[in-house]
C-alpha cells in the first residue's frame with residue numbers, strides 16, 4: 189500500500205490530525221514512523237493510547253528526525269509555530285512540509301519556514317478517520333515528483349484525492365469538501381430534530397437519519413446515474429417528496445448552498461490576506 193515509508197511528524201494533534209493518523213494506522217502505516225507533537229499531556233496520551241504513535245511535547249524534538257512534517261495547527265498559530273520550529277531545529281532541514289491549514293498560502297508558509305523549498309498544501313476532511321476522506325492537493329511549480337507522490341500516497345491512504353493546478357483551487361476544495369461534512373451534519377441534525385418533534389425518541393430519530401444518509405451516499409457512490417436522477421426516482425408525481433422538495437425550492441435551498449460555499453471561499457481568501 190505504501191511504497192515509501194517515511195518518518196512523519198504531525199505538529200498538532202487536534203481533530204484533523206487525529207482523523208488522518210487514525211486512517212493511516214487503520215491502513216497499516218507503521219505507528220513507529222509517526223510522531224505527534226502537542227502542548228497538552230492529555231492530547232499526547234490519547235494519541236499514544238489510541239494509535240500507538242510516538243509523541244513529543246517539543247515540536248522541534250518531534251520534527252528533527254522526520255522526513256515529512258505535517259503542519260496541523262490552527263492557521264492563526266502557524267507563523268509562531270513554524271518560526272519557532274525552524275529556529276529550534278537550526279533551519280528548515282530540507283524536509284517535506286505538508287500543510288493542512290486553510291487559508292495559508294505556499295508563499296506565506298515559505299516565509300514562515302525560512303524559505304523551505306519543499307512545501308505541499310493539502311485540504312483534507314474529517315471522514316479521513318474512516319478511510320473515507322476527500323483531500324485536495326496543491327504543489328507549486330518545481331515540486332519534485334517524489335514529494336508529490338509521497339503526499340498523494342499519504343492522503344490516498346485515508347480516502348480519495350484530487351490535485352488542483354492553481355493554488356486558488358484549494359479554497360474551492362475547502363468549500364466543496366473540507367468544510368462540507370459540516371453541511372451534511374447540519375442537514376442531518378435538522379432532520380433528527382424534526383423527527384424527534386414528531387415523536388420519535390432520540391435513538392430512533394438518529395437511526396432514521398443516519399441510515400438514510402448512508403444509503404443515499406452509497407447510492408451516489410455505486411450508481412453511474414446523475415444525482416438528479418436518483419432524486420427523481422424518489423419523487424413520485426403528486427406525492428410526498430414533491431411537496432418536501434417544493435418547500436426547499438421555495439426557500440431557495442440551492443441558492444443558499446451556493447452562497448454558503450462562496451462564503452467559505454471568501455473566508456479562505458480573507459485568511460490568506462490576514463496571515
Ligand SMILES: NC(=O)c1ccc[n+]([C@@H]2O[C@H](COP(=O)([O-])OP(=O)(O)OC[C@H]3O[C@@H](n4cnc5c(N)ncnc54)[C@H](O)[C@@H]3O)[C@@H](O)[C@H]2O)c1
Pocket residue numbers: 199200201202203204205225226227228231247260261262263265269288289290311312313314366367
Ligand atoms: N477540522 C477540519 O475539519 C479540518 C479540515 C481541513 C483542514 N483543517 C485544518 O487543520 C488544522 C487544524 O485544525 P483542527 O480542526 O484539527 O484544529 P484543532 O484545534 O482540533 O487542533 C489543533 C491542535 O494544535 C495543537 N496545538 C496548539 N498549539 C500548538 C503548538 N504550539 N504546537 C503544537 N501543537 C499545538 C492543539 O493542541 C490542537 O490539538 C487547521 O489549520 C485547519 O485549517 C481542519
